[in-house]
Structures are given as C-alpha cells and as structure tokens.
Amino acid sequence: MSDAEFFFEQIRSAGCLSYLLGCVREKICIVIDPELDKADDYVGLARFFKSKLLYAIDTHTHADHNSACKVMRERHGVQVVMHAETEAPYVDIRVRDADAINFGQCSLQVIHTPGHTQDAMCLLFKDRIFTGDTLLIGGCGRTDLPGGNAEAQYHSLLKLKALARELRVYPGHDYREAVSTLADEQQKNPRMQIASKEEFVHFMTSRKPPLPRKIEEALEWNRTPIQGTQRGSGEGI
Amino acid sequence: MSDAEFFFEQIRSAGCLSYLLGCVREKICIVIDPELDKADDYVGLARFFKSKLLYAIDTHTHADHNSACKVMRERHGVQVVMHAETEAPYVDIRVRDADAINFGQCSLQVIHTPGHTQDAMCLLFKDRIFTGDTLLIGGCGRTDLPGGNAEAQYHSLLKLKALARELRVYPGHDYREAVSTLADEQQKNPRMQIASKEEFVHFMTSRKPPLPRKIEEALEWNRTPIQGTQRGSGEGI
Numbered sequence: 001m002s003d004a005e006f007f008f009e010q011i012r013s014a015g016c017l018s019y020l021l022g023c024v025r026e027k028i029c030i031v032i033d034p035e036l037d038k039a040d041d042y043v044g045l046a047r048f049f050k051s052k053l054l055y056a057i058d059t060h061t062h063a064d065h066n067s068a069c070k071v072m073r074e075r076h077g078v079q080v081v082m083h084a085e086t087e088a089p090y091v092d093i094r095v096r097d098a099d100a101i102n103f104g105q106c107s108l109q110v111i112h113t114p115g116h117t118q119d120a121m122c123l124l125f126k127d128r129i130f131t132g133d134t135l136l137i138g139g140c141g142r143t144d145l146p147g148g149n150a151e152a153q154y155h156s157l158l159k160l161k162a163l164a165r166e167l168r169v170y171p172g173h174d175y176r177e178a179v180s181t182l183a184d185e186q187q188k189n190p191r192m193q194i195a196s197k198e199e200f201v202h203f204m205t206s207r208k209p210p211l212p213r214k215i216e217e218a219l220e221w222n223r224t225p226i227q228g229t230q231r232g233s234g235e236g237i
Numbered sequence: 238m239s240d241a242e243f244f245f246e247q248i249r250s251a252g253c254l255s256y257l258l259g260c261v262r263e264k265i266c267i268v269i270d271p272e273l274d275k276a277d278d279y280v281g282l283a284r285f286f287k288s289k290l291l292y293a294i295d296t297h298t299h300a301d302h303n304s305a306c307k308v309m310r311e312r313h314g315v316q317v318v319m320h321a322e323t324e325a326p327y328v329d330i331r332v333r334d335a336d337a338i339n340f341g342q343c344s345l346q347v348i349h350t351p352g353h354t355q356d357a358m359c360l361l362f363k364d365r366i367f368t369g370d371t372l373l374i375g376g377c378g379r380t381d382l383p384g385g386n387a388e389a390q391y392h393s394l395l396k397l398k399a400l401a402r403e404l405r406v407y408p409g410h411d412y413r414e415a416v417s418t419l420a421d422e423q424q425k426n427p428r429m430q431i432a433s434k435e436e437f438v439h440f441m442t443s444r445k446p447p448l449p450r451k452i453e454e455a456l457e458w459n460r461t462p463i464q465g466t467q468r469g470s471g472e473g474i
Binding site: 010011012013014015017036058061062063064065066067070071073074087088089090129135137138139140142143144145146150151153154155157160161163164165166167168169170171174176177178179180181182183184185186188189190191192194197200201204205208209211212213214215217218219221222223224225226 | 308379387402438
C-alpha cells in the first residue's frame with residue numbers, strides 16, 4: 001500500500017493532538033484520541049474524505065481533557081476501541097498487545113505501553129507510530145496520576161526503543177511554543193533567502209494556491225461593524 | 238524591565254496563534270490577533286493574571302479566520318488597535334509605522350509591513366517580534382488575496398532582515414505538524430536517555446507537578462457511560 005492509499009490528518013485542539021486516518025480505496029477511517037470540542041470536526045473531515053468513520057480509538061484514559069469517544073459512539077454510531085485494561089464503560093472493542101485493529105486494508109498494530117496509565121497503548125501504522133502520552137516530543141507522560149507507574153513506563157519506553165528508529169512519532173500532545181528567531185528564518189526560510197525583488201515577486205505571483213476556506217465569511221466579519229454599531233473614530237495613539 | 242515584569246501566553250486555535258502580553262506591575266494586558274472562538278479564553282487569562290485587558294490588536298485584516306476584536310470591544314470594553322490602512326470600521330486606535338502602543342510600562346513598537354495585506358504590521362517588544370502573517374516559521378503570508386502585494390512584501394521582509402537576528406519570532410500562524418522520529422527522541426528526549434530503571438523511577442517520582450486543571454472533570458467524563466447507557470460488552474477484535 002503506498003502513501004497515496006491512505007489519508008491522514010493531525011487535528012490540534014490547544015495542546016491535544018488527534019489523528020484521522022483512513023483507507024482511500026475502502027473509504028473507511030478511524031480517529032485516534034478524539035477530543036470532545038472537536039467531535040464535529042472529525043465527522044466533517046471523514047465526510048470530506050467521503051469515508052465512513054468506523055472506530056474512535058483512545059490510546060489511554062485521558063486525565064487532562066474530555067474524550068469525544070462516547071459522544072461519537074452515541075451520535076454517529078462509531079465503535080469505541082480501547083485497551084482491555086481500561087475502566088471506561090463505553091468501549092465496544094477491547095484490544096491487547098499485538099492485536100491488529102483493521103479498517104479496510106489498513107491495520108494498526110497495538111503495543112501495550114502501560115506507565116502513564118495502565119491502559120496506555122501505542123499504535124503502529126506503516127512508517128509511523130501514534131504514541132499517545134507514552135512518548136511525547138522531548139518528554140513522556142507523567143506517572144503520578146491515577147493508574148500511573150514509573151517502572152512500567154520505563155519498560156514501555158524500552159519497548160519503543162526497540163522499534164525502527166526511522167518511525168515517525170505522532171504524540172497525543174504537543175505543548176511546545178511556536179517560535180523561531182530572525183536568524184533561523186534568514187537561514188532556513190526560503191522566502192527570506194530570495195535575493196532580488198524580481199525573483200521574489202515572480203515566486204509569490206506564479207502560484208495560485210486555493211483560497212482560504214472561510215475567506216468570504218472572514219472578510220465579511222472582519223470588515224463590518226458589530227450589529228450595525230460604529231463606536232470611536234480611530235484616533236492615533 | 239526584566240522578564241519577570243511581564244507575562245506572556247501563546248494561545249493556539251488550530252493553526253492560528255494569538256498572544257496575551259501584560260505588565261505585572263500595572264496589571265494591564267493586551268491581546269494580539271485574538272480569534273473569535275477563543276474570546277472567552279483571553280478574558281479568562283487576563284483575569285488569571287489579575288489584569289485589565291486594555292487593547293485587542295489585529296496585526297492585519299485576517300482573511301482566513303474571524304477576529305475577536307469587535308466582540309471583545311462590545312462585550313468587554315477592550316479598545317481595538319489596528320494599522321491606519323485598515324478598512325475595519327470598529328477600530329478605536331489607528332497606528333502607523335514607528336508608533337508606540339503603550340500599556341502600563343510596556344510598549345510595542347509598530348513596524349508597518351504591507352504585502353500580505355496593506356494594513357499588515359509587526360510589533361516589536363523587547364526580545365521578540367510579533368510578525369502576524371508577514372513572516373511565518375518557514376514561510377510568509379501569501380500576497381494574492383485582497384490587499385496583497387508581492388513587491389511590498391519583499392520590502393517588508395527586507396525591513397525585518399535589518400532587525401537584530403536574535404529577535405524571537407512569534408508568528409500569526411503555525412501549521413507545521415507536531416511530529417518527531419524515534420531516532421530524534423532517543424537522541425534528544427531526556428526521558429529516553431535514562432539508562433537504568435532505578436534512575437528513571439527516581440526521576441519520575443521525585444517531582445510532583447501540579448495536577449492537570451481539569452483532572453476531576455476529565456476522569457469523571459472519561460470513565461462514565463453517556464446518559465447512563467452502556468452499549469456493547471467489549472469484544473476483542
């Protein structure tokens with residue numbers, strides 16, 4: 001199966017990361033670690049890819065945000081998948097280490113990685129691994145919350161260390177600031193490296209990416225007064 | 238003024254970035270590029286810092302999302318600040334290149350950077366610059382939307398190139414994926430580098446960070462069935 005045969009979206013909700021993953025051919029998709037506030041977004045994305053949302057998978061029992069699993073189950077008939085150790089009562093399919101979660105021709109391999117919680121698991125898919133809170137970029141889930149166990153977490157990280165080093169890590173959170181420096185941008189940002197005005201203008205005008213999805217709504221909103229009122233005349237500071 | 242004398246938060250709403258910035262002593266803060274869906278968050282953050290939210294500043298007229306400026310103006314009496322070239326009719330204070338936006342003892346310096354839009358500006362504050370869509374990490378705002386001008390954008394980037402290279406760049410968007418590799422994590426992630434179980438357990442258990450803010454609500458939600466229903470018995474795949 002080539003990359004073109006699956007679709008993949010990372011959906012961010014503040015520091016929480018969810019993933020929509022689906023088979024192009026069979027038009028079946030799943031969502032990993034859905035967040036309650038974004039429930040409609042996953043459904044909309046599944047629709048965008050003309051696919052049926054089959055499973056909502058939580059990599060573990062979250063202690064910091066509300067899962068959308070049970071809402072998606074009730075409202076959209078999505079089946080909820082979690083590790084067998086979970087205490088969550090709304091789980092349709094309980095999986096264990098080395099199980100496969102199949103959807104269409106796609107398959108996720110379960111790796112049980114207790115430590116952050118007893119029911120934590122990572123999900124291996126082709127060139128990538130969804131690590132939940134077991135492994136974060138630059139960190140790992142804490143082990144002092146309910147179900148946490150530092151020794152188990154050590155062994156779970158050992159399990160991950162034994163996997164192929166090229167695997168792309170997609171974690172359950174990313175709290176890092178989005179920041180750079182002018183020096184870095186001058187060194188790495190292609191737009192900062194074009195030395196002549198003519199080349200720059202050519203570069204910027206030669207492509208026409210699609211318009212922002214909400215451009216009409218946004219410009220209408222951002223250019224009109226609220227409820228017809230118009231306070232203030234716009235003095236300079 | 239030392240770092241401890243101002244507070245700073247980057248607030249993410251999908252790919253949009255907003256910033257709350259305030260003076261500790263005078264308890265006055267401002268928000269840069271507030272996004273409509275997060276309006277309550279900025280107000281809540283200002284309250285958390287026991288500060289008055291004085292200004293809502295848009296770095297430009299956004300074409301991809303709805304600004305919260307006019308809502309915050311109506312509901313919370315916040316004054317809206319934009320560049321004088323803006324067409325937005327709800328602006329209280331129109332600023333120009335080299336103007337200072339003062340709040341308490343803090344001061345933002347306006348740098349007019351047309352190109353993405355005619356009313357685009359960057360805001361310089363101490364060791365950092367808020368670049369809106371003029372400069373993104375690894376890119377820059379497009380110039381083919383209403384008000385865009387590639388030649389002006391070239392000159393605006395030249396303006397930024399002339400600034401101190403150490404300046405920290407805080408852009409208006411960051412669409413980059415949160416992804417790493419197992420190799421990178423093994424090399425850079427401190428949690429992956431602890432070689433003995435004993436050291437790891439000591440490290441993980443010796444600190445007690447504060448509990449997640451919503452832990453009780455989240456665990457209650459994530460461990461209970463919806464509306465008392467309990468479908469399915471939890472079969473293995």
